Amino acid sequence: MDPLLSEFDSFVRTRTPALLRSAYLLTGDQHLAEDLVQSALARTHRSWSRLHDTGNAEAYTRKTMYHLQVSWWRRRRVAESVTGELPEPRRHDADHASQTSLRLTLRAALARLSAKQRAVLVLRFFEDRSEAEAADMLGVTVGTVKSQTSKALAKLRAVAPELAELYVLEGSAR
Amino acid sequence: MNNQRLRLDLADLAEEVTPVDLRDRALRTSRRIGIRRAVATSAAAVALLGAATGTAFAIRPDAAPAPLPGGPPSVAASPTAADPWSGVGRLFYAPQVSQKANNALAAWRPGGQLTTLVDLPGSLLEISPAVSPDGTQVAWVQDRDLMLADLDGPNRAVVHSGVEGSCWGPSWVPHRGHPEGRETPETQWITVAVRHNPGKPLALTRGLVDPKTESFQFLQIEEDSCHPVWSADGRFLAYTDGSGQVVVMNWLSKVIHVVPRLGGSNSFHSYEVASLSPDGSRVALLRIDYKQEGANTGRNLSVNTILDTRTGATVELPLGGRKLLQAYFLPNDRLVARVRATDGTRLLLIDSDGRRVTEAVEPAALEKHQILAVTSS
Known part of the structure; x- marks a missing residue:
């Protein structure tokens, strides 16, 4: 097999699960996440001869993924597959059902955010990127990342007060 | 917080997502992106070459007779007994790529007048429009909705939701009635792929949609199929698969036949099929070197060869040395071929025995469009 293709195969198979997790948070849907990662990987493949020995392949793929997601959303206003209706507020017990309910609430709340707001949340709080790194990824200024993060958190609080309540209560208890 | x-x-x-292997899908997408870029590059090169020389393409001295001059435009060109284009209805055109938000479909017939039809919200690559066999309606995919509009009117409606548009754009069954010969003989079915099981990976379901009732009927067809094209009588269906092969299926017997010498480990692949002859014996497609890369998101109806589906051999056409751009088989087994000539683009009507019947110069306004469909009446 072509050694370059072999390297690309290895990259895809080792990094796809992590890329899919980010893509799932960005899109809220299994199929859209697959489409997004597939498209980003395809572009990485197009540039593989340049990327393979630089060690930047994953960064390139992630950057492409974030750009594609924001541009797809702009162009098509893709109908969210996640329901716009929020589930009933969770009960304050700590069992599995409660955690599932919380996850559903968070997922539905994320679906209410714009693509860029969701992107900054994923970059900052899932991938643990700094504001500067997030800005570089999205091709925006640090100021934009700050303002979008602030708006995203405010909107989460607004659309899912029970989440805000939970997070604030737990935060203040620490 | x-x-x-x-x-x-x-x-x-994030742990909710199901891990899947995207290696093959990514490579296919990469290949198709390359084709799209190659098409754009070659189009630009042709334009530059034509501008620089004025005669970028020469007609061979032994080429067929000089083309017939186009007749005076008429408002309604209906075929007559003496009409060399008898058996050809109208040709429908759309831009393959466009920066505009809306793009009007156009219709033309040799000897007739160019007419502008309904506005569509995107180009051929973006929304995969398909004109109905009777030339009255157009279907396309917009934000995962299958849309339908009259060609000459403002009415448009969502026919079905959750439709996949990138690989399985809508494809009209060429005759009225179910392709398996049962039920609703008056229905004009549209072949689509639908995501019926959100949350389940690769859960595309191929089927038929009745535009009038919006009902959906499941069709048994392999999962990796792409760009389905029906023969004029609906007996055969051709499609590409993920490895560059072209498959021809006898719809009633469900026997499938892979076109030899194409795809897999062969030197040539194809990911774009445009038309299938009525008996399924010849297919018009875009054949590429296996090293070329290609596009994913939309339809490309370019054709560079006609292949014998049984042998994989190239079918010779009387093109007079000109480059083949597109080709459509008619129900009477004739072929409408579009070629690039020194004076623009031309249409050739070719008989089933390979003889050129006639040809005509296309309006210059259509040069950057692709032919979406050729109707027979």
């Missing part, structure tokens, strides 16, 4: 708790909950939510 407690950001640490948000971090944990996001991580928890």
Whole structure:
């Protein structure tokens, strides 16, 4: 097999699960996440001869993924597959059902955010990127990342007060 | 908000996604992106060459007779007994790529007048429009909705939701009635792929939609199929698969036949099929070197060869040395071929025995469009 293709195969198979997790948070849907990662990987493949020995392949793929997601959303206003209706507020017990309910609430709340707001949340709080790194990824200024993060958190609080309540209560208890 | 708790909950939510192997899908997409870029590059090169020389393409001295001059435009050109284009209805055109938000479909017939039809919200690559066999309606995919509009009117409607548009754009069954010969003989079915099981990976369901009732009927067809094209009588269906092969299926017997010498480990692949002859014996497609890369998101109806589906051999056409751009088989087994000539683009009507019947110069306004469909009446 072509050694370059072999390297690309290895990259895809080792990094796809992590890329899919980010893509799932960005899109809220299994199929859209697959489409997004597939498209980003395809572009990485197009540039593989340049990327393979630089060690930047994953960064390139992630950057492409974030750009594609924001541009797809702009162009098509893709109908969210996640329901716009929020589930009933969770009960304050700590069992599995409660955690599932919380996850559903968070997922539905994320679906209410714009693509860029969701992107900054994923970059900052899932991938643990700094504001500067997030800005570089999205091709925006640090100021934009700050303002979008602030708006995203405010909107989460607004659309899912029970989440805000939970997070604030737990935060203040620490 | 407690950001640490948000971090944990996001991580928890991310675990919902099901890991899948995207290697083959990524490579196919990469290949298709390359084709799209190659098409754009070659189009630009042709334009530059034509501008520089004025005669970029020469007609061979032994080429067929000089083309017939186009007749005076008429408002309604209906075929007559003496009409060399008898058996050809109208040709429908759309831009393959466009920066405009809306793009009007156009219709033309040799000897007739160019007419502008309904506005569509995108180009051929973006929304995969398909004109009905009777030339009255157009279907396309917009934001995963199958849309339908009259060609000459403002009415448009969503026919079905959750439709996949990138690989399985809508494809009209060429005759009225179910392709298996049962039920609703008056229905004009549209072949689509639908995501019926959100949350289940690769859960595309191929089927038929009745535009009038919006009902959906499941069709048994292999999962990796792409760009379905029906023969004029609906007996055969051709499609590409993920490895560059072209498959021809006898719809009633469900026997499939892979066109030899194409795809897999062969030197040539194809990911774009445009038309299938009525008996399924010849297919018009875009054949590429296996090293070429290609596009994913939309329809490309370019054709550079006609292949014998049984042997994989190239079918010779009387093109007079000109480059083949597109080709459509008619129900009477004739072929409408579009070629690039020194004076623009031309249409050739070719008989089933390979003889050129006639040809005509296309209006210059259509040069950057692709032919979406050729109707027979």
